[in-house]
Amino acid sequence: EVQLVESGGGLVKPGESLRISCAASGFTFSTYAMNWVRQAPGKGLEWVSSISHSSSYIYYADSVKGRFIISRDDAKNSLFLQMNSLRAEDTAVYYCARGDYYGSGMGHWGQGTLITVSS
């Protein structure tokens, strides 16, 4: 069974940094692209970042480009998102999601981790 478990969320102040993680199991992690998607309270889904298998290709939404860094450790079946210069508008539940359907969408999602940016 595919499992994605996010961790590392919490309350941070504007301008601070935070790193969240996603532990994957139940599939060959190294062969899949992985993604981060966020959802602000009461709002819709917003794609944040994607990383291809082998980390060859990395993409960011304009809203986080230059502040967030996605990475992966295939030996540890883990996905990461380093978030710097956090803003109030980054407050959201962050979901880890596996890339599926030949890259056109996401077939499996974690339960999410909440990040609150507030002074």
Place this chain on the structure above:
Amino acid sequence: NFLLTQPHSVSESPGKTITISCTRSSGSIASNYVQWYQQRPGSAPTTVIYEDNQRPSGVPDRFSGSIDSSSNSASLTISGLRTEDEADYYCQSYDTTNLYVFGTGTKVTVL
């Protein structure tokens, strides 16, 4: 870049059929596959339709997807509506610049 616009909400009685539209603002809806995600309150999204009209295993055949090039939109149809179908539904497609575009979301209420 393009937007995917959905109706804000849809309500219907149990047993009825509803259709949720997802209209692409520019470029052809047929140029990239559309996925549909269901998100029940307090839960993570799950896929109910992928590649326009395919159902993942475990998703009942009450859920179906289609695209219509004439209206440049995708649709999710839920027939035999059940209380457990009450959720938010999001369409999603692929964009070469913004990678993944999600629709605005539709809240489905089963009366």
